[in-house]
Amino acid sequence: MTTTNTADTASTNGAAQVDVAALALRGVTSGYDHTTILRDVDLVVPAGSVTALLGPNGAGKSTLLKTVSGLIRPTSGTVEIGGQDVTKLPTFRRSQLGLCHVPEGRGIFRSLTVRENLEQQAAAGHEAEAVERAAEVFPILGERLEQRAGLLSGGQQQMLAMARAYTTNPKLILVDEASLGLAPIVVDAIFQFLQDIASKGTALLIVDQFAARALAMASSVYVLNRGEMVFSGTSAELLDGDLFARYLGGE
Numbered sequence: 487m488t489t490t491n492t493a494d495t496a497s498t499n500g501a502a503q504v505d506v507a508a509l510a511l512r513g514v515t516s517g518y519d520h521t522t523i524l525r526d527v528d529l530v531v532p533a534g535s536v537t538a539l540l541g542p543n544g545a546g547k548s549t550l551l552k553t554v555s556g557l558i559r560p561t562s563g564t565v566e567i568g569g570q571d572v573t574k575l576p577t578f579r580r581s582q583l584g585l586c587h588v589p590e591g592r593g594i595f596r597s598l599t600v601r602e603n604l605e606q607q608a609a610a611g612h613e614a615e616a617v618e619r620a621a622e623v624f625p626i627l628g629e630r631l632e633q634r635a636g637l638l639s640g641g642q643q644q645m646l647a648m649a650r651a652y653t654t655n656p657k658l659i660l661v662d663e664a665s666l667g668l669a670p671i672v673v674d675a676i677f678q679f680l681q682d683i684a685s686k687g688t689a690l691l692i693v694d695q696f697a698a699r700a701l702a703m704a705s706s707v708y709v710l711n712r713g714e715m716v717f718s719g720t721s722a723e724l725l726d727g728d729l730f731a732r733y734l735g736g737e
């Protein structure tokens with residue numbers, strides 16, 4: 487009797503006290519066809535927090551995000567979203583669990599209009615609401631609803647990609663190089679937007695070449711080099727050591 491009670495209490499307390507991570511990769515090895523890119527990678531994004539993933543070109547950052555969203559499958563290791571093992575689940579099941587991936591190159595449909603892009607991403611029956619919410623956060627999109635997405639400026643396309651993520655109410659957003667090729671003022675707007683949704687409790691995993699901006703927002707940081715995780719810690723710890731200069735060019 488006593489033993490059973492103790493065990494029950496322990497498991498109940500465990501569930502109540504330990505916040506389930508938004509994302510956890512454990513021992514993940516993955517890549518393309520016969521090329522292994524990521525080797526034995528561990529990474530945790532605590533619920534509702536911002537994590538930065540940095541590393542030089544070709545380190546495997548985008549590969550890691552694709553492994554999380556299910557575009558590629560690991561050859562070993564596990565991926566958990568909100569405490570659930572999703573390693574074998576297809577991409578759409580991961581989306582249903584609250585995951586949204588804003589890929590490098592933005593992942594919008596260039597031949598569709600802004601409105602169609604927003605509607606296409608929205609849950610059935612919530613199309614109008616998605617369009618309304620997007621126009622609220624990025625008014626410029628509201629003015630361009632009938633324009634083809636491919637004719638938007640680079641910055642506007644990135645706003646559309648962000649808006650598509652936002653309107654699905656995700657629990658975790660993977661953001662790959664959101665600021666690539668954009669003017670500083672647009673980058674400011676994008677990061678302000680990310681800051682706003684993070685402060686409302688959405689967890690973010692941000693890959694960005696502007697390490698300083700990602701670091702300023704993130705409570706934890708990982709550095710990937712040649713497919714291996716070479717650092718995990720706080721921004722301050724990263725900036726303290728010589729790792730930043732060694733892997734990230736001393737930006």
Ligand SMILES: Nc1ncnc2c1ncn2[C@@H]1O[C@H](COP(=O)(O)OP(=O)(O)OP(=O)(O)O)[C@@H](O)[C@H]1O
Nearest residue numbers: 518521523541542543544545546547548549550590
């Ligand atoms: N579809 C693919 N097929 C085969 N190899 C690929 C593919 N995509 C990427 N790679 C290789 O995987 C490695 C890691 O690429 P990845 O795009 O993950 O790097 P990254 O850290 O995102 O780089 P960047 O900062 O330039 O975006 C590179 O050597 C790249 O050539």
Ligand SMILES: [Mg+2]
Nearest residue numbers: 547548549590
């Ligand atoms: Mg990349």
